[in-house]
Amino acid sequence: MKSGFWQGRRIPLAWLLLSRQPLRLMVALAGICFAGILMFMQLGFRDGLFDASVTVHRLFDADLVLMSPRSMSSISMSGFPRRRLVQAMAHPDVQGTTPVNWNFLLWRNPETLKTRSILALGFEPVDPLFTDPELAAKAKSLTSRGRVLFDQRSRSEFGPIAEWFDEGRIVETELAGKRVRVTGLVSLGPSFGADGNLLTSRETFLELLPSTSPGSIEIGLVRLRPGADPQAVTRSLKESLPNDVQVFTRQDFIDFEKNYWRSSTSIGFIFSLGAAMGFVVGCVIVYQILYSDVSDHLPEYATLMAMGYRLNTLMGVVAREGVYLAVMGYLPAYAAGQGLYALVRSSTKLPVAMDPPRATLVFSLILVMCMASALLAMRRLVDADPAEIF
Amino acid sequence: MNESLTVQVEGLSHWFGIGAMRRQVLQSISMQIAPGEVVLLTGPSGCGKTTLLTLIGALRKVQQGDVCVFGHQLHGSHRGQRQQLRRHIGMIFQGHNLLRCLTAEQNVQMGADLLPELSYRARRDQARYWLRAVGLDDHLSKLPHDLSGGQKQRVAIARALAARPQLLLADEPTAALDSVTGREVVDLLQGLAREQACAVLMVTHDPRIVDVADRLVQMEDGCLLPTLG
Numbered sequence: 001m002k003s004g005f006w007q008g009r010r011i012p013l014a015w016l017l018l019s020r021q022p023l024r025l026m027v028a029l030a031g032i033c034f035a036g037i038l039m040f041m042q043l044g045f046r047d048g049l050f051d052a053s054v055t056v057h058r059l060f061d062a063d064l065v066l067m068s069p070r071s072m073s074s075i076s077m078s079g080f081p082r083r084r085l086v087q088a089m090a091h092p093d094v095q096g097t098t099p100v101n102w103n104f105l106l107w108r109n110p111e112t113l114k115t116r117s118i119l120a121l122g123f124e125p126v127d128p129l130f131t132d133p134e135l136a137a138k139a140k141s142l143t144s145r146g147r148v149l150f151d152q153r154s155r156s157e158f159g160p161i162a163e164w165f166d167e168g169r170i171v172e173t174e175l176a177g178k179r180v181r182v183t184g185l186v187s188l189g190p191s192f193g194a195d196g197n198l199l200t201s202r203e204t205f206l207e208l209l210p211s212t213s214p215g216s217i218e219i220g221l222v223r224l225r226p227g228a229d230p231q232a233v234t235r236s237l238k239e240s241l242p243n244d245v246q247v248f249t250r251q252d253f254i255d256f257e258k259n260y261w262r263s264s265t266s267i268g269f270i271f272s273l274g275a276a277m278g279f280v281v282g283c284v285i286v287y288q289i290l291y292s293d294v295s296d297h298l299p300e301y302a303t304l305m306a307m308g309y310r311l312n313t314l315m316g317v318v319a320r321e322g323v324y325l326a327v328m329g330y331l332p333a334y335a336a337g338q339g340l341y342a343l344v345r346s347s348t349k350l351p352v353a354m355d356p357p358r359a360t361l362v363f364s365l366i367l368v369m370c371m372a373s374a375l376l377a378m379r380r381l382v383d384a385d386p387a388e389i390f
Numbered sequence: 391m392n393e394s395l396t397v398q399v400e401g402l403s404h405w406f407g408i409g410a411m412r413r414q415v416l417q418s419i420s421m422q423i424a425p426g427e428v429v430l431l432t433g434p435s436g437c438g439k440t441t442l443l444t445l446i447g448a449l450r451k452v453q454q455g456d457v458c459v460f461g462h463q464l465h466g467s468h469r470g471q472r473q474q475l476r477r478h479i480g481m482i483f484q485g486h487n488l489l490r491c492l493t494a495e496q497n498v499q500m501g502a503d504l505l506p507e508l509s510y511r512a513r514r515d516q517a518r519y520w521l522r523a524v525g526l527d528d529h530l531s532k533l534p535h536d537l538s539g540g541q542k543q544r545v546a547i548a549r550a551l552a553a554r555p556q557l558l559l560a561d562e563p564t565a566a567l568d569s570v571t572g573r574e575v576v577d578l579l580q581g582l583a584r585e586q587a588c589a590v591l592m593v594t595h596d597p598r599i600v601d602v603a604d605r606l607v608q609m610e611d612g613c614l615l616p617t618l619g
Contacts, residue, residue: 020533299487307477309473389487
């Protein structure tokens with residue numbers, strides 16, 4: 001085995017061809033790195049936005065979710081009769097329900113006094129809302145009127161609420177034209193549709209938004225008995241409930257929202273197109289570099305062929321150049337991607353992170369880019385006619 | 391066909407171009423080279439010397455006639471067969487044609503790497519041996535661009551010989567060199583080829599080096615002239 005390896009060892013021609021022309025190598029690597037960063041950014045934004053569209057959706061303590069069929073997404077919610085939740089309770093597998101009001105209200109920044117739209121969720125403080133167990137204790141403070149829990153990960157345009165609250169100050173401001181007091185902080189995160197979030201009781205919610213009918217809710221959370229089959233309960237609820245309400249499993253509820261952003265908006269297309277542009281630009285750069293590299297060394301390749309080297313061996317050299325370029329270009333792109341993701345996270349609070357599938361995807365794309373370019377450049381090798389070098 | 395001859399050419403004709411532009415460059419050439427023989431091919435430029443060299447060197451398809459190298463018929467041979475055969479033919483070019491990105495030692499090892507049965511270390515030792523043989527032991531790790539014209543040509547000779555060829559083809563190896571260096575290079579080539587019992591076919595214009603030849607062949611207008619000596 002070992003002797004076979006040493007037997008197969010050759011002069012690392014591909015590596016030497018690249019490394020002995022440092023300027024050309026740097027240009028190639030800069031190009032690949034640029035393409036890689038572009039792909040990381042575009043794909044990162046795309047996935048981040050889709051993920052961000054469901055930051056709140058993921059937190060709900062629910063096995064099934066009821067929603068009005070007229071609700072298209074988190075930014076256009078319609079109400080449905082709260083009675084449907086009571087009817088759902090009749091199903092033997094349903095253990096508990098939580099009615100939730102969901103709407104956007106104008107929040108006044110207590111520092112700058114500018115208003116901005118914030119997502120407000122109204123629920124009965126005694127009902128479970130999120131799977132996070134800490135919420136129950138904080139929710140008790142909502143039983144008094146005009147109290148809200150503010151999402152400390154909301155964008156900074158809503159004001160330094162968290163800082164003030166942590167300093168022990170009484171934070172009061174205007175929400176939908178009425179005075180409210182922040183009695184606690186929660187950690188949810190901004191989503192694509194909402195720059196910030198707050199939780200309040202249904203009572204306060206209805207007071208803030210008097211046009212909402214007390215019997216109408218936007219979301220109904222349904223918790224099932226342990227061991228119950230969500231699919232089966234969904235089917236039977238769909239049959240028993242009138243068609244003014246839709247039944248989703250938890251995952252379908254998340255996918256429904258993501259799907260809205262994916263299909264009803266051009267976000268997915270725009271960012272995929274951006275990534276494709278990066279790919280194409282990278283292809284052009286790598287092809288140019290490899291093609292001119294092969295062209296410049298054509299007499300040398302022809303000499304090797306005259307010496308008895310096979311065309312396949314020489315193609316292998318070009319292919320190896322492609323692999324080296326891919327790996328050497330990917331590493332700085334990965335590092336830069338990490339840095340830029342951190343920057344995006346801190347400045348937009350979008351949940352953009354380097355996840356292994358995307359890191360793999362971008363590497364595969366760069367590898368495909370380099371290998372496709374190498375394949376095209378190899379066609380030039382066929383022009384190397386050993387008879388012409390005498 | 392005589393198997394014991396290194397090169398045997400019978401009635402070889404060759405044309406370039408197509409249609410009205412078709413022009414005959416070789417006219418039924420016949421010649422032989424015995425193992426270990428040093429043959430010099432001379433003639434005015436454009437008489438087809440290089441074409442003959444590339445045909446014997448298995449670099450071109452034979453159009454008409456027979457070319458046998460080491461007993462292998464080249465007429466009708468495939469690209470792959472010719473490539474395989476070329477491993478046993480050393481070639482030295484007018485320009486040295488060294489790989490610019492490789493050191494002298496690595497260039498020579500590109501020749502030694504064609505020997506399949508040797509380990510990497512043995513092939514590297516081969517490369518060093520041949521560089522010593524051409525007197526370049528002090529320049530192992532220099533790039534071609536740091537070497538003089540004569541040194542480059544000597545590296546090219548070492549590279550050709552490192553693959554242990556039984557036939558060496560050289561196309562005006564002294565063309566780019568001054569007379570003293572040219573003489574040294576040719577003497578070296580002849581001496582090393584003799585040691586290896588390697589046949590040599592050398593195309594040259596240079597009248598100062600004819601004395602290294604066992605036999606002198608003259609060519610004109612695609613034909614061989616009657617042998618002189």
